[in-house]
Amino acid sequence: MGRWKPDARGRLEQAAMELYTERGFEQTTVDEIAKRAGLTERTFFRHYADKREVLFGGSSALESLFADTLAGLPSAVTPMAAVATTLEAVAAEFRERHAFARQRQAVVSANTELRERELAKLASLSTAVADGLRRRGVKEPAACLAAEAGIAVFKVSFERWTASSGRRDLSTYIKETLAELKALTAGT
Amino acid sequence: MGRWKPDARGRLEQAAMELYTERGFEQTTVDEIAKRAGLTERTFFRHYADKREVLFGGSSALESLFADTLAGLPSAVTPMAAVATTLEAVAAEFRERHAFARQRQAVVSANTELRERELAKLASLSTAVADGLRRRGVKEPAACLAAEAGIAVFKVSFERWTASSGRRDLSTYIKETLAELKALTAGT
Numbered sequence: 001m002g003r004w005k006p007d008a009r010g011r012l013e014q015a016a017m018e019l020y021t022e023r024g025f026e027q028t029t030v031d032e033i034a035k036r037a038g039l040t041e042r043t044f045f046r047h048y049a050d051k052r053e054v055l056f057g058g059s060s061a062l063e064s065l066f067a068d069t070l071a072g073l074p075s076a077v078t079p080m081a082a083v084a085t086t087l088e089a090v091a092a093e094f095r096e097r098h099a100f101a102r103q104r105q106a107v108v109s110a111n112t113e114l115r116e117r118e119l120a121k122l123a124s125l126s127t128a129v130a131d132g133l134r135r136r137g138v139k140e141p142a143a144c145l146a147a148e149a150g151i152a153v154f155k156v157s158f159e160r161w162t163a164s165s166g167r168r169d170l171s172t173y174i175k176e177t178l179a180e181l182k183a184l185t186a187g188t
Numbered sequence: 189m190g191r192w193k194p195d196a197r198g199r200l201e202q203a204a205m206e207l208y209t210e211r212g213f214e215q216t217t218v219d220e221i222a223k224r225a226g227l228t229e230r231t232f233f234r235h236y237a238d239k240r241e242v243l244f245g246g247s248s249a250l251e252s253l254f255a256d257t258l259a260g261l262p263s264a265v266t267p268m269a270a271v272a273t274t275l276e277a278v279a280a281e282f283r284e285r286h287a288f289a290r291q292r293q294a295v296v297s298a299n300t301e302l303r304e305r306e307l308a309k310l311a312s313l314s315t316a317v318a319d320g321l322r323r324r325g326v327k328e329p330a331a332c333l334a335a336e337a338g339i340a341v342f343k344v345s346f347e348r349w350t351a352s353s354g355r356r357d358l359s360t361y362i363k364e365t366l367a368e369l370k371a372l373t374a375g376t
Contacts, residue, residue, distance in 0.1 A: 080376040119307040141365060145344050146372050152336035156329050177329060182373040184334050188268040188366065 009047045011037040016054040020107040059121045063128045070132030079138045083150035091171035098166035105162040126151040153177045197235045199225040204242040208295040247309045251316045258320030271338035279359035286354035293350040314339040341365045
């Protein structure tokens with residue numbers, strides 16, 4: 001085993017993604033993930049609560065990143081510009097994660113329960129963004145609507161990026177999709 | 189019992205909504221719904237597959253209405269204008285349904301499983317709208333994005349309308365929310 005081994009968490013993630021892709025999420029057990037990673041079940045549970053958390057474990061960090069970025073912007077920034085800047089900050093987190101994101105998207109898409117979980121996570125993100133905008137003094141319905149529109153842009157951009165070769169980064173897709181939304185709504 | 193009795197389906201719906209509101213969705217049985225409506229369980233199952241369908245039974249009709257309206261519009265209509273017209277057509281269906289929609293929203297909001305079900309239904313509506321737009325010749329990512337933005341507008345409008353006294357109709361909220369989205373995206 002001469003090749004470089006990433007840390008335990010990284011090895012578990014990699015093993016899990018391989019198995020979910022090869023056999024499907026349902027058919028994979030925690031024991032198999034640990035074995036493939038050359039680790040024990042106990043080590044798995046030190047890093048993840050269950051096998052679903054390998055796919056969704058990053059979502060609370062993402063929610064905090066949205067909230068913190070919104071809170072740190074000058075008060076003069078308009079609601080949609082604040083959402084755009086926040087999406088860029090989030091995109092930066094995914095810079096080295098195209099292979100993982102692509103594989104994850106395929107696993108989630110293939111399973112109804114995981115797709116519903118993903119929708120629930122996106123809905124909490126939207127709530128977090130709306131909360132952040134209200135704390136910036138944005139009134140309703142602008143806060144909820146800017147948040148929903150922002151998450152729609154994020155969802156479409158993320159799907160385009162994961163379907164791509166990864167040569168262009170997520171932030172490029174976000175910029176394009178935001179511009180597209182502006183053009184679409186201007187035409188009504 | 190001198191008062192006017194609506195049809196069996198209407199009576200079942202009314203009884204179900206009363207019980208879901210009084211006791212919660214989980215705690216209500218089909219037997220209790222049928223009894224409250226003065227009907228049998230057998231009659232309930234002639235109208236609804238289960239107690240959840242009282243809340244979500246209208247969603248496939250809604251999906252068809254979105255698809256048919258999009259298909260019937262002149263080809264010169266821009267993507268967002270097509271989505272706007274479709275939302276207005278859907279709003280017309282809710283004209284006499286404010287009390288039901290308001291009660292339903294409260295029941296769905298109070299239950300995690302129902303909230304997730306609602307998100308899944310909104311996601312299928314978005315897919316139906318994107319399909320309809322692609323059939324009109326709209327390219328990607330515009331089709332998916334206009335669909336997601338349209339559903340975001342629908343969701344925010346619907347929540348505002350159900351939270352209101354119902355004096356103003358849903359289509360007024362949709363017009364306002366669409367205008368708000370245009371103003372928000374113009375400011376970026």
